[in-house]
Amino acid sequence: MQSIDWNQMSELGLIERINREVLHPLGLAVSRNPETGISDSIFIADDGVWEYPTDMPTTMMSNEDVRRKLAEMMKEIL
Template sequence: MKTINWNQASELGLIVRINREILHPLGLAMSRNPENGASEMLLVSDDGAWVYATPLMNVPPSLSEAETRAKIAEWTKEQQV
């Protein structure tokens, strides 16, 4: 099985999407340690929701789906199956 770490997922914009689209509406947020690319926990909002300014939430992903898939392929091509 091939893997990428959470730092790489962040570089792809995936943590923002996971947080914004799935976790934040539930009052949760993924955290990660940028030193090792690990995520050990989810943060729980004190008031039940993570709310951000509308302009911040309307920022489109920085990479297209094709660019994201290419990066993943690049990162995993050296890994053993």
């Protein structure tokens, strides 16, 4: 079994996707330490709302693009 860290999850756009689609509507947000690739916690919004700035470029990709990029990452790891 192989694994990826949270930095790689971010590179795949999955942290943003998880936040936007699952956690933000619940007032939660996952974050990571870019120096370590570790996520230590999930933040809870004081006001129950998390939103990305509207002018922030998205890192989200289609499922097909995620699978392709993940396959490339796995080749680099091996």
